[in-house]
Amino acid sequence: MVDRSMRGAAAIVGVADAVSPTGELDGTVRALEVQVIREALDDAGLTIADVDGLFTCTTPGWAASLELAEYLGIAPRWTDSTQTGGSSFEIHVQHAAAAISLGLCDVAVVVYAATPRSSFKKGAGGYTSRQSLPGPTPSAEWEQPYAMRMPMGAYALAASRHMHQFGTTAEQLAQIAVDTRTWATMNPRARLQDPITIDDVLASPVQASPLHKLDCCLVTDGAGAVVLTSTERARTLRKPPALVLGTGTCHTHAMISEMPDLTTTGAAVSGPLAFAQAGLTPADIDVAQIYDSFTITVLLLLEDLGFCAKGEGGAYVADGVLAPGGALPANTSGGGLAYTHPGMFGIFLLVEAVRQLRGECGPRQVAGAEVALAHGSGGVLSAMSTTILGTEATA
Amino acid sequence: MSEPLVIPAPDDAPDRQQPPISPAAEPFWDATRSCSLVIQWCRSCERAIHFPREACPSCLGTDLEFRPAAGTGTVYALSEMPSPGNAGMKGRAPYVVALVDLPEGVRMLSSIVSADGPVGAADVAIGDPVRVAWEPLPDGRHLPVFVRA
Numbered sequence: 001m002v003d004r005s006m007r008g009a010a011a012i013v014g015v016a017d018a019v020s021p022t023g024e025l026d027g028t029v030r031a032l033e034v035q036v037i038r039e040a041l042d043d044a045g046l047t048i049a050d051v052d053g054l055f056t057c058t059t060p061g062w063a064a065s066l067e068l069a070e071y072l073g074i075a076p077r078w079t080d081s082t083q084t085g086g087s088s089f090e091i092h093v094q095h096a097a098a099a100i101s102l103g104l105c106d107v108a109v110v111v112y113a114a115t116p117r118s119s120f121k122k123g124a125g126g127y128t129s130r131q132s133l134p135g136p137t138p139s140a141e142w143e144q145p146y147a148m149r150m151p152m153g154a155y156a157l158a159a160s161r162h163m164h165q166f167g168t169t170a171e172q173l174a175q176i177a178v179d180t181r182t183w184a185t186m187n188p189r190a191r192l193q194d195p196i197t198i199d200d201v202l203a204s205p206v207q208a209s210p211l212h213k214l215d216c217c218l219v220t221d222g223a224g225a226v227v228l229t230s231t232e233r234a235r236t237l238r239k240p241p242a243l244v245l246g247t248g249t250c251h252t253h254a255m256i257s258e259m260p261d262l263t264t265t266g267a268a269v270s271g272p273l274a275f276a277q278a279g280l281t282p283a284d285i286d287v288a289q290i291y292d293s294f295t296i297t298v299l300l301l302l303e304d305l306g307f308c309a310k311g312e313g314g315a316y317v318a319d320g321v322l323a324p325g326g327a328l329p330a331n332t333s334g335g336g337l338a339y340t341h342p343g344m345f346g347i348f349l350l351v352e353a354v355r356q357l358r359g360e361c362g363p364r365q366v367a368g369a370e371v372a373l374a375h376g377s378g379g380v381l382s383a384m385s386t387t388i389l390g391t392e393a394t395a
Numbered sequence: 396m397s398e399p400l401v402i403p404a405p406d407d408a409p410d411r412q413q414p415p416i417s418p419a420a421e422p423f424w425d426a427t428r429s430c431s432l433v434i435q436w437c438r439s440c441e442r443a444i445h446f447p448r449e450a451c452p453s454c455l456g457t458d459l460e461f462r463p464a465a466g467t468g469t470v471y472a473l474s475e476m477p478s479p480g481n482a483g484m485k486g487r488a489p490y491v492v493a494l495v496d497l498p499e500g501v502r503m504l505s506s507i508v509s510a511d512g513p514v515g516a517a518d519v520a521i522g523d524p525v526r527v528a529w530e531p532l533p534d535g536r537h538l539p540v541f542v543r544a
Contacts, residue, residue: 136415142446143504145414145538147480148492156474157494164472164521209475209516257494257504258446262472 007277008395009101011234011241012093014044014227015351019340023191023220024118029058030071032113032223037072040225045238046107053078053105053228055092058114058344068111078105084251085378086291088112089226089346090385094247096228106229110350113223114342120219139255149208152216152294154256154380156208159296161262163210165311170210172314173295174201177214177337179323180292184334186324186364191218192338215295217336217345224347226354231395242354242389245280245371248273251383259381263311266384267304267375274373274386275306282306285388286369287356288328289349291377292335298322301375305386329366332356346376350387357391370394399430400528400542402510405487410533412483420447422461427537430529433461434499445501466527468495468541471502475516489515495525495541506530506540519543 016039018025018032025032033056041047054076056064064081078099082091089110096108148154162168178198184190196214204213234241250266250273253259275281282305290305292298299313307328308316322330333339333352340348353372355361371394374387404411416424419435426433435444437451438458450457473493479485480492491507491514507519508528519525524544529537 136417138417138446140412141414141417141420144412144481145483146492146504146506147412147476147484147490148474148504149476149478149480153474153476153480153492157472157492160474160521161472206475206477208477211474255504257502262494 004277004279006097006101006247007245007279008231008243010097010228011231011243012226012228012350012354012389013234013237013239013241014040014046015225015354016040016043017222017224017348017351019189019220019222021189021191021193023218025115025221025223029113029115032115033068033111034072036113036223036225037109037111040109040227043239044227046227048072048074050107051109052076053096053099053108055080055096055108055110056112057081057083057088058112076105078108084383086293086344086346087376087378087383087385088344089350090374090376090387091249093226093228093244093350093387094249094385097244097247100228100230106233108228109225110228110347111225112344112347114344115221116343117219117221143255143257151380152211153208155294155296156211157256158262158300158381159210162296162299165263166314168299168314170202171198172318173215173299174198175317175320176292176295176298176322177201179320179326180331180335180337182323183332183364184338187334187339190334190339191220192334211294211296217293217341218338220340220342222340222342222348224351226347226350240358240392242357242391243395244387245390245394246274246276246278246388247386248277249385253382254379256380263300265300265304265377265381267301267386270384270386271305271375274388278388280371280388284371285328285373287332287353287366287372288330289332289353289372289374290330291345291349291375292331292337293345293377297377297381300381301377305375324364332361332364332366344378346378349374349376353389357389400510401430401531401537402508402528402540403531408487409483409485411530411538412481413532413534414538419449423447424536426461427529427539428535430537432464432466432527432539434464434497434501436460436462443499443501445503465498467544468497468525468527470507470519470521470523470525471496473507473516473519473521489513491516491519493519493541503539507542508540509542
């Protein structure tokens with residue numbers, strides 16, 4: 001039984017992101033968070049005084065939403081620090097849409113910023129800390145002694161299994177990187193804008209077999225924010241709303257050694273949930289933003305979301321279906337492979353999906369995009385969350 | 396059962412990153428001191444559990460025990476690391492990390508090694524049968540690794 005009462009009840013009304021072709025941004029993480037919140041609110045025609053729901057998952061301290069709300073000087077009545085890695089923000093949108101549809105908050109802000117690239121260069125470590133309980137982690141006890149390169153090693157294991165089981169080839173995986181880069185050539189804000197070939201991918205250094213460097217996402221600074229409110233209120237605001245038509249979430253493990261089947265992710269659950277709530281099928285998606293931490297991630301997710309059958313992802317992507325002009329334009333910003341990737345890319349999937357629905361994407365605009373899918377993947381293929389967005393025409 | 400196969404790290408290698416010992420896993424690590432592979436079982440569900448926990452991830456029951464494992468397995472997935480994933484394997488790359496399915500019904504992350512020297516991805520394939528071997532750790536424990544059977 002699918003509850004469709006949430007369908008279209010809430011909408012994304014403001015988006016902003018901060019990225020640079022250099023991969024580096026000036027300013028602290030807090031300053032970047034404030035910047036993108038301000039810009040996303042302004043995009044919507046709202047102010048910080050309107051915000052009564054706050055969603056954030058990273059902090060140098062111990063309680064992400066408390067510390068950011070204090071910094072912003074707000075007292076939210078809905079608070080959410082759900083941390084699932086790169087899919088956190090799709091989950092935040094799901095939670096925000098639920099809260100808004102129940103009247104538990106009115107204006108929700110979802111925000112993320114990280115500066116691993118510039119922090120690393122300054123010798124201040126890479127990613128921000130993640131607060132944890134005392135005691136050894138299962139990863140330290142059962143995985144780290146084997147010195148798998150992380151996170152690429154975990155995804156490499158999945159790629160090796162998919163190749164073994166279904167005959168998927170390195171060339172097919174490389175095609176995903178090639179098509180994503182083609183999109184990036186049309187985005188002047190992308191970190192990598194030069195076109196590449198399959199041979200370029202295969203000639204790039206192996207990071208963890210069978211994955212090459214160009215199968216792997218970037219490490220950059222970056223920040224993004226989205227603002228949600230009720231669709232009713234959205235219709236009074238500055239920009240056309242992107243209605244939240246369907247959402248679904250499923251996480252299956254934290255460590256790759258606990259993943260039940262390395263060829264099937266929780267997207268096989270989250271995708272059908274989101275499509276059922278939206279009353280749509282994969283054939284209805286005009287433009288897809290599918291988390292490309294690694295090329296294998298996209299391949300697995302295309303299968304699990306139902307764009308092709310399990311095991312057929314290699315053949316599905318081989319003829320450029322994801323490229324400009326393809327049947328499923330995907331990762332149109334240039335993705336985590338070429339646009340930006342500050343550690344958790346999920347917020348940027350949402351920002352690009354909304355911009356496509358609004359027709360704001362210039363040379364890389366997908367003509368007539370009415371329904372967009374943003375799918376976040378967090379951890380090591382661990383936490384999956386699917387968001388389906390639509391224009392007012394889909395209401 | 397044959398004699399345990401002990402494969403020390405190369406003489407000049409640094410120590411592997413030492414696995415901490417979680418309370419639930421003390422019997423597992425104690426057994427490695429004598430090169431014995433034991434796996435936790437839930438007596439209620441009659442199923443094997445790995446990694447060891449303080450409750451069964453099927454029934455949340457606490458009627459748990461450790462039993463000797465066959466010491467065999469099958470490679471489920473593998474990846475060759477062209478450079479070390481952490482300082483514990485400095486100087487030992489390339490090496491192979493693999494997920495190994497045990498006949499008891501559990502899966503472990505481990506290394507595929509050989510008494511004859513380094514192992515690369517060309518030397519082992521998914522589906523290959525493997526058996527457990529042991530790399531000494533500085534505190535007297537041994538780290539379970541696998542060799543081709």
